[in-house]
Amino acid sequence: MPRRREGVYQENDMKRFFASALLAIAAALVSGMAFGSGVVVPGPLVTPAWLQQHQAEVNVLDVREDTASFTKAPTFTTESGKKTLAGFGGHVPGALLLDFAKVRTSRMIDGREIKWMLPTQADFQALMRSVGVQDGRPTVIVSDGTSAGDLDMAARVYWSMKVYGDNNLAILDGGTAAWLAAGYPVSTDAAKPAAGNWVAKAENRKLFADSTDVAKAAAQGRQLVDARPLPFYIGLERKPIVLAAGHIKGAEDFPPEVRAVKRDGSMRFLSRADYATVFKHLGVNSHKPTITYCNTGHLASGAWFVLHEIMQNPGVAVYDGSMYEWTTEKRPVVGLQ
Structure with a gap:
């Protein structure tokens, strides 16, 4: 059998090295897409500017009681050149819609039915998946932001997700109202989430x-x-x-x-x-x-x-x-x- 020159072996080794490197990079990219966006929220509160910059990398979870307002266009008044929100409506583009009425449930405690409690691990996981929350991505919780009760509503969802092991969370300070005031695009499209895969861990x-x-x-x-x-x-x-x-x-x-x-x-x-x-x-x-x-x-x-x-x-x-x-x-x- 004819002998190959040493340079040929070196060339083949280099090809194999680069092929392996490309496979490793591709695997890392796939892993990143499957297991997380790599973004970490800067703290428990984020600004509209931060959300606008990272919008495509996070779960934008819109929680509200009036779910009909999700697809309703906001109205504004203008006085002395200043634009003011007159009628609330709309949402951050791409937001997932969570009906606050589904966030709490009845539980039996010592033989008594107690309403408005934290759902079980399995039920809360099913709820988050039903609205399209993806595992491994930060979640920014967005309320209407027009009342103090709205902030408490966002905090309730935040607390519930944290109880079940999710720590990469933030609330949009000021909610959708702050997003509108900042002049960012607003959507009135109906929510059409892909199936979620968020995982609820053992309760803390x-x-x-x-x-x-x-x-x-x-x-x-x-x-x-x-x-x-x-x-x-x-x-x-x-x-x-x-x-x-x-x-x-x-x-x-x-x-x-x-x-x-x-x-x-x-x-x-x-x-x-x-x-x-x-x-x-x-x-x-x-x-x-x-x-x-x-x-x-x-x-x-x-x-x-x-x-x-x-x-x-x-x-x-x-x-x-x-x-x-x-x-x-x-x-x-x-x-x-």
Whole structure:
């Protein structure tokens, strides 16, 4: 058999090397597309400018109660050259639509049906997949942004996803209203999501509390934070589902009125420094282990988001059943009556 020259072997080796390198690069690209975009959110809040820059690399998860407004065109008025949102509608192009009514469900607790609770791991995973949330991508949660309650709605979804192991999350500060105010394109197309593959992991027990946890915390003088408006806290008002007016003994109030501020036509979270000042006035220690609650766990999620995510206090949990579950169990409250 004729002998090949050494140079021929070297040439073939180089070809094999480059072929292997190209295969490795292709595999890495496929892996990146399958397992993640490589983008990490810069913090628990993002601006419209950040979202506009990274729009194609994240799940844009639009959560709202009025789902019909998703395909409704917004209207504006112009006065002295300034354009102002007059009628809310539309969404960030490419957004996935999540009906807030589906985010919470009924659960049986000690033989009692408690409504508006966190769904089970399997049910929440199915919900996220049904709206098209893709695993391995950051998720930016977008509410309407026209009221403080909208921010709490976004916080509830954020908390729920975090309970089930997703940590690459952010809320669009100011929601869709801020996006519109920034002048970015708006869509009225119906949501047509591809099948999602988001994975719910085992629940993080540190992020939520039950009635036993709350009773123990109250008995030990640990910090409880009531996230309802002041009239509900002191017992002047109550929701029909809450069987007794007032608050859990020892709780401090952190009402919605001081959790957000209106700026440029949309509701925004405060800065960390401003929250620190607010907490001093309220007598809330933002560094202590805390359990937040409200009537049904909605507003409590907003207070949790501020304390846990913005103030970076890892020891904060949400009492999901809140005053609804507490009073259904006929536990004591402190109020005017």
